[in-house]
Amino acid sequence: MSNRTSSKSKRRKCGGYHGTRKPVQREHKDRLFRLIFQDKEDLLDLYNAVNGTDYENTKDLEITTIENVIYLSMKNDLSFMFGVTMNLYEHQSTWNENMPLRGFFYFSELYQRYLKRQNIKLTDEKKPVMVPFPKYVVFxxxxxxxxxxxxxxxxxCFLKPDREEGEPCLECKATVLNINAGRNNDMMRKCRRLSDYAEFIAQIRWKMDEGWSLEEATEISIKQCIDKGILEDILTKHGTEVCRMILTEYDEQEEREYQRAEGRAEGRAEGRAEGRELGLAEGIERGVNLSRLAQIQKKCAKGKSLDQMAEELEEEKEKLRPLYELAVKYPDRTAEELLELLEK
Structure with a gap:
């Protein structure tokens, strides 16, 4: 224990970081996930694991990642063509309800680039233009x-019109796969890189649970994983870079969570002040709506539909719809903030 305490005061090997993290550097950073699957062989292994296939010819794989697309100061992950399939692979360490919308924008750019590469002009065609089959996976x-x-x-996520409009003309589906250690075991067994990545991240979290700082937990995990042959080539060659990536990604996540928590605290304070000015009946109704919004937000985070929520909450679907639509449209807002929008 004494060695652990004293080590926090020393300069870390991870690019000069100290025991107390510095603010996030606002420059565009690569993600560890991108680094691990930068080679076609490893990317093809991941594709096979996801799709249950056993392709071997990497010449059929063309990386199409758009390098200038940035999200939260981090580069987007991977897109590639394999055969006639256009694949978009994204990694997320926090649950994000807006992945389908992000994917929609990304695919739009990919298709425009595809048509340009093929020298296809839509105005010149007298027959339908055949384009690659899209597949969107979030890890x-x-x-x-x-x-x-x-x-x-x-x-x-579409707002529902007052009158029935039928099915929307646009759709984008994202398949989210849990790649934490112990999850999706069949897929993990088929892709050693993915399994190793899950194990490496799990090691860092276990060390932090033991009381180590993030920097220390990352450095210890890098050494232990190298000894065990886990991501050995990546961690041996890019150890310092990997450490910086972990710190940057963690700081981005922590900053978002801090902003959300700060917003929730402000919302609760405002709600208490407003509650003192409301009559009893209004206060009860507001409290019910606030509670329902909080429940709906949690269920949205779990990917549940409006029908599922209505059944679980034992409420009429149409009664919950206004609350549900607000929660879907503004996933980063607090329940109090959503209630204010509803009351307007």
């Missing part, structure tokens, strides 16, 4: 207890 390794597989749809 999730956050700490929320999520199922192995969740399907998210862009259509779930």
């Amino acid at each position: 999730y390794n956050g700490t929320a207890n999520m199922p192995d597989r969740v399907e998210m749809k862009l259509s779930d």
Whole structure:
């Protein structure tokens, strides 16, 4: 224990970091997930694991990642063509309800580039232009207890018109796969890189649970994983870079969570002040709506539909719909903030 305490005061090997993390550097950073699957062989292994295939010819794989697309100061992950399939692979360490919308924008750019590469002009064609089949996969390794597989749809986020308009003309589906250690075991067995990545992240979290700082936990985990042959080539060659990536990604996540917590605290204070000015009946109604919004937000985070929520909460679907639509449209707002929008 004494060695652990004294080590925190020393300069870390991870790019000069100290025991207290410095603010996030606002420059565009690569993600560890991108680094691990930068080679075609490893990317093809991941594709095979996801799709249950056993392709071997990497010449059929063309990486199409758009390098200038940035999200939260981090580069987007991977997109590639394999055969006639256009694949978008994203990694997320926090649950994000907006992945289908992000994917929709990304695919739009990919298709435009595809048509340009093929020298296809839509105005010149007298027959339908055939384009690659899209497939969107999100690899999730956050700490929320999520199922192995969740399907998210862009259509779930559309505001519903007053009158029936039929089916929306746009759709984008994201398949979210839980890649934490112990999840999706069949897929993990088929892709050693993915399994090793899950084990490496798990090691860091275990060390932090023991009381080590993030920097220390990362450095210890790098050494232990190298000894065990886990991501040995990546961690041996890029150890310092990997450490910086982990710190940067963690800081981005922590900053988002801090902003959300700060917003929730402000919302609660405002709600208490407003409650003192409301009559008893209004206060009860507001309290019910606030409670329902909080419940709906939690269920949205688990990928549940409006029908499922209505059944679980034993409420009429149409009664919950206004609350549900607000929670879907503004996933980063607090229940109090959503209630204010509802009351307006």
